[in-house]
Amino acid sequence: MKNTLFAVAVITISLLQFSCGTTVPQLSNRKPYEIDTAYVYHLPSQITSIAKGNRQEFNELYSDSTLKTRSRIFNQHLPVYMTPISFDFTDSYEEQEINKSFFEVLTAVENKRKIKGITLNNSLVSYLEANKMRYVILTFHAGFTRLQGNYGGQIAKGVGIGILTLGIFVPVPVKSNSTIICCVLDTKNKNVAFYRKRTAEVEPLEEKVISRQIKIILDSWLIAAAGR
Secondary structure: OHHHHHHHHHHHHHHHHHOOOOOOOEEOOOOHHHOOEEEEEEOOOEEEEEOOOOOEEEOHHHHHHHHHHHHHHHHHHOOOOOEEEEOOOOOHHHHHHHHHHHHHHHHHHHHHOOOOOOOOOHHHHHHHHHOOOOEEEEEEEEEEEEOOOHHHHHHHHHHHHHHHOOOOOOOOOOOEEEEEEEEEEEOOOOEEEEEEEEEEOOOOOOHHHHHHHHHHHHHHHHHHHHOO
């Protein structure tokens, strides 16, 4: 199932890599302090590693470890007045279908670059309503890291190209990237109540990096709501 989820997430990851980087907080009229209980679901991480050249390959070990770290840190940073409830799926098929629907929401926002006009599809709304899930907080983490020796090799290659082009073109490889998204779904209004993406050229495997990105996102939600 992990391979299937990876395939579903490919378009979302592509959008993350080629769209704007860190986004400003986007929120509807629903303010965070009006949400006392929310179901929290952490989508599978999609962390790739680069061993040769610049070819990225899905790394299951890195993805699993960062998912555990993100889940723990996010729940620690949630506002104290909000009670998080974890998801429980009936079976793997249900989990796979809901994952696809969640990724479709992220892809729609990344495509449109705003939450206004984004409507949750009927099947997702029906599922959430049937399970009495008024609010759902989604998190997603994508990124890449280079294995030992790769980055130095790419730097050397760039220097060589610079010499050959007399300094006209000197490619500088990106060493790593970590992108985290937080998205709040409002089932009753069938829309996205909050969305923010935080991306930086930092190591996606480091706990302090994940913690800092999550804290910035959640703090921005509270600050943006307070200013409205």
